[in-house]
Amino acid sequence: MQGITKSFGHIQVLHGVDLSVARGEVLGLLGENGAGKSTLLNILNGVLPRDDGEIVIDGEPVTFDTPKEAQNAGLAFIHQELSLLPYLSVAENIFLNRLPRKNPWLVDWATCNRQAADILERLAVKIDPRTLVGRLGTAEQELIEIAKALSMNARILAMDEPTASLTEAEIERLFALMGSLKADGVSIIYVSHRLHEVAEICDRATILRDGKIVDTVDAKTTNSHTLATMMVGRELSEIFPKTQRERGPETLRVSNLSTAKVKDVSLTAHRGEILGIAGLVGSGRTELARAIFGADPITAGEVLVDGEQVTLDSPGSAIRHGIGLVPEDRKLQGAVLSMSNAHNVTLASLSKVSRWGQLNRGGERQAAKRLVKDLQVSPANIEQETGRLSGGNQQKVVLAKWLFSQSKILIVDEPTRGVDVGARAAIHGLLDDLAGQGTTIIMISSDLPEVIGMSDRIVVMHEGRIAGELARAEFSEEAIVMYASGLEPTKEGSKA
Amino acid sequence: MPSLLAQTPKREREAAAPKTRRIPVQGQQLALVVLIVVLAVGFSTQAPGFLSPDSLENVLRSASMFGIVGLGMTIVIIGCGSLGGIDLSVGSMMALGGAIGAGLLGTAFTAANPVKLPVFLALAVALAVTGALGACNGLLVSWLKLAPFAVTLGMLSVARGLTYLVVAFAVGQSATAGVTFSNPVFDWLGLGAFGPIPTVAVVFVVLAVLLAFVLRSTPFGRSLFVLGGNAENARLAGINVRRTIVIVFAISGLLAGLGGLILTGRLSSASPLAATGYELDVIMVAVIGGNSLSGGRGSILGTVLGAVLISEIDTGLDLLNVPSFDQYLVKGTILVVAVVMDKVYQARTNRNLVRTA
Numbered sequence: 001m002q003g004i005t006k007s008f009g010h011i012q013v014l015h016g017v018d019l020s021v022a023r024g025e026v027l028g029l030l031g032e033n034g035a036g037k038s039t040l041l042n043i044l045n046g047v048l049p050r051d052d053g054e055i056v057i058d059g060e061p062v063t064f065d066t067p068k069e070a071q072n073a074g075l076a077f078i079h080q081e082l083s084l085l086p087y088l089s090v091a092e093n094i095f096l097n098r099l100p101r102k103n104p105w106l107v108d109w110a111t112c113n114r115q116a117a118d119i120l121e122r123l124a125v126k127i128d129p130r131t132l133v134g135r136l137g138t139a140e141q142e143l144i145e146i147a148k149a150l151s152m153n154a155r156i157l158a159m160d161e162p163t164a165s166l167t168e169a170e171i172e173r174l175f176a177l178m179g180s181l182k183a184d185g186v187s188i189i190y191v192s193h194r195l196h197e198v199a200e201i202c203d204r205a206t207i208l209r210d211g212k213i214v215d216t217v218d219a220k221t222t223n224s225h226t227l228a229t230m231m232v233g234r235e236l237s238e239i240f241p242k243t244q245r246e247r248g249p250e251t252l253r254v255s256n257l258s259t260a261k262v263k264d265v266s267l268t269a270h271r272g273e274i275l276g277i278a279g280l281v282g283s284g285r286t287e288l289a290r291a292i293f294g295a296d297p298i299t300a301g302e303v304l305v306d307g308e309q310v311t312l313d314s315p316g317s318a319i320r321h322g323i324g325l326v327p328e329d330r331k332l333q334g335a336v337l338s339m340s341n342a343h344n345v346t347l348a349s350l351s352k353v354s355r356w357g358q359l360n361r362g363g364e365r366q367a368a369k370r371l372v373k374d375l376q377v378s379p380a381n382i383e384q385e386t387g388r389l390s391g392g393n394q395q396k397v398v399l400a401k402w403l404f405s406q407s408k409i410l411i412v413d414e415p416t417r418g419v420d421v422g423a424r425a426a427i428h429g430l431l432d433d434l435a436g437q438g439t440t441i442i443m444i445s446s447d448l449p450e451v452i453g454m455s456d457r458i459v460v461m462h463e464g465r466i467a468g469e470l471a472r473a474e475f476s477e478e479a480i481v482m483y484a485s486g487l488e489p490t491k492e493g494s495k496a
Numbered sequence: 497m498p499s500l501l502a503q504t505p506k507r508e509r510e511a512a513a514p515k516t517r518r519i520p521v522q523g524q525q526l527a528l529v530v531l532i533v534v535l536a537v538g539f540s541t542q543a544p545g546f547l548s549p550d551s552l553e554n555v556l557r558s559a560s561m562f563g564i565v566g567l568g569m570t571i572v573i574i575g576c577g578s579l580g581g582i583d584l585s586v587g588s589m590m591a592l593g594g595a596i597g598a599g600l601l602g603t604a605f606t607a608a609n610p611v612k613l614p615v616f617l618a619l620a621v622a623l624a625v626t627g628a629l630g631a632c633n634g635l636l637v638s639w640l641k642l643a644p645f646a647v648t649l650g651m652l653s654v655a656r657g658l659t660y661l662v663v664a665f666a667v668g669q670s671a672t673a674g675v676t677f678s679n680p681v682f683d684w685l686g687l688g689a690f691g692p693i694p695t696v697a698v699v700f701v702v703l704a705v706l707l708a709f710v711l712r713s714t715p716f717g718r719s720l721f722v723l724g725g726n727a728e729n730a731r732l733a734g735i736n737v738r739r740t741i742v743i744v745f746a747i748s749g750l751l752a753g754l755g756g757l758i759l760t761g762r763l764s765s766a767s768p769l770a771a772t773g774y775e776l777d778v779i780m781v782a783v784i785g786g787n788s789l790s791g792g793r794g795s796i797l798g799t800v801l802g803a804v805l806i807s808e809i810d811t812g813l814d815l816l817n818v819p820s821f822d823q824y825l826v827k828g829t830i831l832v833v834a835v836v837m838d839k840v841y842q843a844r845t846n847r848n849l850v851r852t853a
Contacts, residue, residue: 319734333726336726347722
């Protein structure tokens, strides 16, 4: 791939990216969340069109308009989220859309199952091709995905975080399989956040940052710390409105909290503090927030608000204890897009604008007007449907909702994602002001400059657990990335 | 914004001065009014008796009966639309409500029936039972996360079966035919009038105004719109989603029971076969009124207009001697057109959302 360029709207996400992989080579593709890895793979796979640049396979320039064309050219793509159909058999999944036929109307099941068995044997996988995929474990399903790729005679295999849900033993098996594919001359592009895996399985590694290639290095000889630095090493150019504050008494204490995705997490947060929660997407940050907000069932552990143990069995109970959540998915969970700004502002605290069970619509409008003005929502029209605002203004409306309900503990999950620069600064200013007035802010963010610039303290999550905690003096992008990747940061890695 | 957290809502309340009250008539409702008028003119030229007091009273009575049950359907559709909210059991619930109300009177049936309750108690029991069965619908939908379509389809059958049992008990033998009776309170409900206005119409208007107020001006009403738009959104806003769903279905069952009592009074008979298939008319009333089956959108005014339109068509086609099977054709077509219009409206809204987002 040469000089690949891609923009969404006027935001350029890939700037002339070059990438090459040789026959029988495993190339690691590294980068932070949002660095452009997925976009790049989607372009290679024909899911997204490219704006500029070219793709050359075995010396021939190619253009794929659909994933089907990429498939025909020998490209196979294994997504992080498996794309198998659980109620179909292994053989049916492998030959989906390409089932061998006896004649144009009838499927040749005998041939289908035999061919599937052959491929599985090549992979040394002992699974009956007639088993329903839904009955298999995640690791086995991953192997079926690879079998599917092989059945298409894939010469180039792109794998997006294939080990994310595998155990150590399963990873060993996958790596052994990748080794034999490599020996057969298959080229593999391997995307992973786990730096030690890259050293183990990859020959070379290409590092992508902010849509540009940083460098391509020898994966065997480059140490994890260098890779981490290359992934994040950018200038802190943004000014954050961070003010010095005295940390107040403890308002929130989470002890040994576990849910389906969160394992044994303990943390505290204080009055007037912004606690940053960093970690990779899928590390359990959002699930932790949802558990504290009563949105996901807590399986073990306890939560104390102002020193008193509380039962958080629903968001309603969390709201009554003064907890608010600005969720990651603004459009489906944060704001009701079909309702007016005024209605969205009062959504979580309707009892405040009603008396004797009747809404005081005048009072509601008054309150909404004030907040919309204070937060500089534009256009400042309380009757406007929230869905018609820009992303940043929608986020301000969601924040206004919790300001109106006077939350003591406000959890914000990716507060500035998809928000323009002006709104981003406004939201940062608002969060800092709120902390200054004594609110406890818990800020989840994948945006490292943001989490470093805004937080008083940072905890980093990795695979559902707290991997490390950093005091303000210890903040550095490298330390966060190392913890987030499941490694211990080295001392010399701290910020200069 | 220094004083952001300091201000209290109390102050806002006092400062608030309600300004002009807009009545939110939307294009769809305007279209219904026009259609109602056009059809009235059309029917009266073809069937001169259409605008006679008798005929108009008939339209009013049947619109009110379907409308009362349609009010329940309206809040089910608005409040649970995101969950596929619909109540198919209302026809059977009407039959059951009527059968219980009449059956408990004792005087209604000649056979050996030991139960003889005062009429108001009989009415209360009928409403309590249908309300409770409606709540059962809601419990199954909210706690077991079952599809309302399946749950209420089951209840359609269960309530019909119960109706047979109640009628059989009341007449002391297995009875499939309607049993006629007479009771002043039932007569008043089904046939009575305040001057020129039928009792049932007054009941309908009172209930419609009450529910419109609830939807517009209470936290419960507001939460229905949120829940109907997106259940997860509602949960994260601290709304007790399960309780709300149970209440909504209970109200639908209760109003169906009331509609059944009115029907029984109107016919002076309680039959196990009463109101068969009425759920379709009731759904039609709500959907033609512009209540989106996908939830979160709709109005009581729309339902009222829908009820008038459906009854007008019923009565008009009857006067024109159109066979009932052909009437099915006409009403079915109108329903599909209404749903298509809703889809078009939604598509236009969504396009606007994208364009300005």
